Amino acid sequence: MSAEVSVLFDAPGPKARRRHLVIAVVGSLGILALLYLVIRALAAKGQFTAAKWSPFLEPVTWTSYLLPGLRATLVAAFFSVILAIVCGILLGMGRLSEAAPVRWACGVFVEFFRAVPVLMMMLFAYYVFLFGVQISGEALPLLGVIAGLTFYNSCVIAELIRSGVGSLPKGQREAGLAIGLTPFVTLRLVLLPQAITIMLPSIVSQLVVILKDSALGFLILYPELVRSGQTLAALEGNLIPTFIVVAAIFILINYLLTRLAHYLERRLQTRGRGPRLPVTEPLMSPSMAPGGALAVPGQT
Amino acid sequence: MLGGLSDLLAEYNVFAAFWMTIKLTVAAAIGALLIGTIIAIMRVSPVAVFRSFGTAYVTLIRNTPLTLIVFFCAFGFYITLQYRIGAQNSPIDVQNFRWGVLGLAIYHAAFVAEALRSGINSVPQGQAEAARAIGLDFGATLSKVVLPQAFRGAIAPLGNVLIALIKNTTVVATIGVAEASYLMKGMIEFRPDLIYAIFAIMATGFVILTLPIGILFTTLSRRLAVKR
Numbered sequence: 001m002s003a004e005v006s007v008l009f010d011a012p013g014p015k016a017r018r019r020h021l022v023i024a025v026v027g028s029l030g031i032l033a034l035l036y037l038v039i040r041a042l043a044a045k046g047q048f049t050a051a052k053w054s055p056f057l058e059p060v061t062w063t064s065y066l067l068p069g070l071r072a073t074l075v076a077a078f079f080s081v082i083l084a085i086v087c088g089i090l091l092g093m094g095r096l097s098e099a100a101p102v103r104w105a106c107g108v109f110v111e112f113f114r115a116v117p118v119l120m121m122m123l124f125a126y127y128v129f130l131f132g133v134q135i136s137g138e139a140l141p142l143l144g145v146i147a148g149l150t151f152y153n154s155c156v157i158a159e160l161i162r163s164g165v166g167s168l169p170k171g172q173r174e175a176g177l178a179i180g181l182t183p184f185v186t187l188r189l190v191l192l193p194q195a196i197t198i199m200l201p202s203i204v205s206q207l208v209v210i211l212k213d214s215a216l217g218f219l220i221l222y223p224e225l226v227r228s229g230q231t232l233a234a235l236e237g238n239l240i241p242t243f244i245v246v247a248a249i250f251i252l253i254n255y256l257l258t259r260l261a262h263y264l265e266r267r268l269q270t271r272g273r274g275p276r277l278p279v280t281e282p283l284m285s286p287s288m289a290p291g292g293a294l295a296v297p298g299q300t
Numbered sequence: 301m302l303g304g305l306s307d308l309l310a311e312y313n314v315f316a317a318f319w320m321t322i323k324l325t326v327a328a329a330i331g332a333l334l335i336g337t338i339i340a341i342m343r344v345s346p347v348a349v350f351r352s353f354g355t356a357y358v359t360l361i362r363n364t365p366l367t368l369i370v371f372f373c374a375f376g377f378y379i380t381l382q383y384r385i386g387a388q389n390s391p392i393d394v395q396n397f398r399w400g401v402l403g404l405a406i407y408h409a410a411f412v413a414e415a416l417r418s419g420i421n422s423v424p425q426g427q428a429e430a431a432r433a434i435g436l437d438f439g440a441t442l443s444k445v446v447l448p449q450a451f452r453g454a455i456a457p458l459g460n461v462l463i464a465l466i467k468n469t470t471v472v473a474t475i476g477v478a479e480a481s482y483l484m485k486g487m488i489e490f491r492p493d494l495i496y497a498i499f500a501i502m503a504t505g506f507v508i509l510t511l512p513i514g515i516l517f518t519t520l521s522r523r524l525a526v527k528r
Contacts, residue, residue, distance in 0.1 A: 008344055008346075008420075008438060008441055008442060008446065009346045009438045009441070012346065015308050015344075020346055020347050023324060023347050024347045024348065024349045024350075025381060027349050027350055027353075028349045030347070031353055041381070045379075045380075045381050045382075072315060086488040102488050111365050112503070112507060113466075113505075115463075115506055115507045115510045115511060116467070116503040116506050116507070117467040117468070117506060118467070119470040119471060119473065120480070120484060120499070120503060120506070123481060123484060123485055123488070124484075124488075124495070124499045125359075126490075127488045127492065128495060128496055130492075130496060131492040131493075131494070145386070163329075208363065210365070212363075212364070212365040213365070214365075215365035215366075215367040215368060216365075216367055216471065216474075218367055218474055219473065219485075221476050223517045226365065226367055226368055226371065230371075230375075237380075239375055239376060239380050239381060240381070241373075243368060243372050243375075243376055244370065246368060247364050247368055247372075250363060250364055250368065251359075251360055251363055251364055253365040254362075254363035254364075255359065255363055258363070289334060
């Protein structure tokens, strides 16, 4: 990154270095002043008193609220990921199918559900399970969250699979057909394994999206991390400290996942066989633009 | 069933809800573009402190759920800390709207910054080198040569951010802003028997909002792409 970016300015000489130092000092003072104002405002409202933060030193806060919340978040994300990958691969195969009706049906399905907000699908699934299937109790919100996340993310993964297959050299498919495999078997045995490998970093980045979106389960009363944090905050009267802790947990987990995606990306790039990873190229390709499944890894 | 549906549409104002979605989108998009451009410039600036601040902003914000950011604005800053945006005596739903817009803008600014950075990376090195060779400094290189091309190169990813923003405006339903998904919840609870029709109407509304924007940005990115 720095190699591409540093071309914007010369290697600084002594004068520029002095100027940069001045700007850096002024800039950091500005940022520090901003932070100081925020912290002072929080302190003035009594957000840094021991009473607000001491609950986090007590084990019961973690064992009764934050850890069960985290567990609920991870459970919902886990099932959604598994289902989304399975459905996404099936949908992706459908979009690449030889049979036109299958291709169109999967295309319409993917384009439609990619355009609908996840929260709306969660609400819809929740009420269908409630009124239609008449599920009740603890399973209801969990099923709603999983259904909403699965619908949306399987469409995103289907697009990832499709563009992964599209980025393979044409010879792969031709070779498969030439040795007498049917188009479907070629897809399944030759193209798909390579496409999934190429798209692995993007799929891992999608995990971050799923984990973040599971917080939408708040609205259908799923006791995930944000909701259990809110319950805790209502009890202890420390909303802001709790939200800071909850945010830190999310940031830590998602940061590690992003690192994993980068690591996979680098490994795949240096592995030296198959096509180079199309990380930036499909981003610009106009055919991908609507809805943009291929947007920056970790996209909203 | 059709009679029930027309009763429902008479009872609930679907257009007002989608108008709210559009207002949220426009306001948050302007905010996100402003903040995101500043962050993107910081990320490529020669001063290391600004670079790390930009990176920290993107890393922190991108890994936090939007729900949490919106709550932080509405429940944290507004309810708990009693901060108000704009007029002190404005009613609670106006305040919720403004804090919701701020939350959306803060969150999507991180993605705008990433889109712009990918646009800046798509500008060939020779452009910046040529700008420096004719004696432009960092500010002029960026504002006269690189950024105009970067914006054009970033149109496709920016379009994706805008579409994501339209869909993400539904998150402010959690703080009670009466936009499309908030209305849908009310409608379903009022007439559970019409649940499929209600979902079809509201989902189609979002398809109508996002599809033309997707097509528009695809066309724009193709037409405005810098010929190389």
